[in-house]
Amino acid sequence: MGKKQHQSDKLYLTTKEWKDIYGGHKDDTATKIQRAQFKRLPFTHCALSFLPFEDPVCTPDGIIYDLSHITPYIKKHGLCPVSGKKLTNKDLTVLTFAKDKDGSFRCPVTYKIFTQTSIIAAIRTTGNVYSMEAIDELNLKRNHLKDLLTDKPFQRKDIIILQDPQNLDKFNIEHFYHVQFDTKTKETLLEEKLAMQSPKYFLNSLNNEAKEALSQLEKQYVQKTEEKPKEQIADSVNAAHFSQGKVAAGLTSTTMEPVTNNKAAILDEDDVKYSRVTRNGYVRIVTNFGPLNLELFCKHAPRACENFIVHCRNGYYNNTIFHRIVSGFVLQGGDPTGTGTGGESIWDRPFKDEFQGTYKHDQRGILSMANRGTDTNRSQFFITFAACPNLDGKHTVFGRLVGGATTLCAIENVETDKEDRPLEDVKIMAAEVFVDPFEAAAEAVKMERKALASKANSVSSEEETNRNRQQQTEIQKPKSYSSGVGKYIKPEIRIAVRRAANEDTSTIEVKKKVPTIL
Structure with missing residues (x-):
């Protein structure tokens, strides 16, 4: 015996000691056998599918099934899946359960929630489900054999016991007939073989709640139909x-x-x-300080210009504010949220920068796209108050101010806070589009395609007429009556020629030579 041998001893029983030595649940062989021999099915579940029922029905023995599962089983086997007795659809009674606000089953008379220890009974004539306590007190003891809800008369033999805690053998899954004996037919086996091809067949480790969730998902899930994109055919308009x-x-x-x-x-x-755009666009922005007339370089920056023109026509900029004013630098706006972080392009995604050309931030009144970095243009824009060469190659120049210089000066003089936000609202009241070259370009493309289609139709109709004319002018091939030389001569003509030749030979006289005597 060494020192400090009892130093780790505790003055109380631990959970493990109480469970393994002094009491509690012991998971030994006997308990495992007992659990294996008795597996209770809740009364809220179908005795055939082992899933919560939706349309409950019961047999005269009080065994509850789901109507959608028991009907095809009876049609195939004609037996009760639990007892193995003969069963028909006429023997089934449709049950009506009452529920509380939480969805739990209860007695409609006593309002007591049904549990595993409740005695539950149903009336065969109506299908209403009550606690046995209510039937004893209000029907049997008073000899008042009428349904407590519908007042429909019934007999004592019409009382079906659905659950009795003293008799749980009918809830033991291990004693079910369809579990003990394989009642599967060849058709069922064939269906199972087909089902084994699906990965869902091997989900045997799932509990009933997971299976129920999967069944609900199967009912509600609608598979998306993938539409294959139509293959575009290149023509003379869009062919590269x-x-x-x-x-x-x-x-x-x-x-x-x-x-x-x-x-x-x-x-x-x-x-x-864009390749058919040949002129510039013109837009007027009306502010609460006056108008700003803008010329757009549509051929130089077509995406930025079309985005700006469509937003102006659709009223996207109406009632928005210029959220940033930096005197001697820029006037920035185009954000519907007014925070400087919002705005979307007409394509619902950022579009690329357009730096091609000679336009730069080299003077006052240059119209350019605001962005967060490379190729992040959306809807925000700015107008310069002075030349800003440091912005070249970073922001797309797509226009300039051609009218409203006094308005721009008045806006530049508005006082701002430390974050360059104007203390007085500078609002865009409306935007007017005077010239939209993209409409003319789209119309030109449409006219080209229309002319191309009409030309193709005229060419095809001309080819068809030439083909018909050629078929009409074709020389018909003569009919052959035999093979070899003279196969195209009719037999009548050949017989007539032979007959004429015979007549000619018969009329010719042959002169005989007279012998001479030497």
Whole structure:
């Protein structure tokens, strides 16, 4: 015996000691056998599917099923799945359970919640479910054999006991007939083989709650139908001068399918439209300080200009404020939230910068796109109060001020706070579009396609007429009556020729030579 051998002893019983030594639940072999021999089914579950019932029905023995599961079983086997006795659809009684606000089953008379220890009974003639206590006190003891809700008469034999805590053998799943004996037919086995092809068949480890959730998901889930995008055909309007590159990709890559027909690449519809823009656009922004007339460089920055014109026409900028004024630098607006962090483009996504061309921030009144970085243009814009060469190559220049210089000066003189927000609201009252070159470009593309379609129709109709004319002028091939030389001569003509030749030979006289005597 060493020192400090009882130093770790506690003056109380631990949970493990109480469970394993002095009491509590002992998970030994006997308890495991007992649990294996008795598996109780809750009265709220179907005795065939082991899932909570939705349309409950019961047999004369008080066994509860779900109507959607028991009906096909009776149709196939004609037996009760629990007792194995003969059963028909006429023997089933439709049950009506009362529920409280939480959805728990209860007695409609005593309002007591049904538990595993409650004695529950149903009336065969009506299907109403009560606690046995209510039937004893209000029906049997008073000899008043009428339904407590509908006042419909019944007999004592019409009382069906659904649950009795003293007789739980009918809730023991291990004694169910369809569990002990395999009642599956060949059709059922074939259905199971087909079902085994689905991964859901092997989800045997799931509990009933998870299975119920999956069944509900199966009913409510609607699979999305993937629409395959229609293949665009290149025409003379949108055909690029380069190919799609599928032939080269199919030759050099093992992941691509081999393609032998080289097709021209198809240009984006916006690029086709922008290539036909030939003039600038003009817009007027009316503020509470006066108007600002703007010229838009639509050929130089088509995406920024179209985004600005569409927003002006749709009233996107109406009643918005210029949230930032920096004297000697810029006047910034175009955010419907007025915070400097909002705004969306007409495509619902940021669009790329357009730095091509000679336009720069080299003077007062330059109209440019505000952004958060490279290719993050949305709806916000700014007008410069002075030349800002440090903004070149960072912001897309897409217009300039051509009228309203006094208005711009008045706005520049508005006082601001430390965060450059104006103390007085500078609001955009309305925006007017005077010239929209994108409409003309879209109309030009439409007219080109229309002319191309009419030309194709005229060419096809001309080819059809030429084909018909050629068929009409074709020389019909003569009919052959035999093979070899003279196969196209009719038999009548051949017989007539032979007959004429015979007559000619019969009329010719043959001169005989007279022998001479030497």
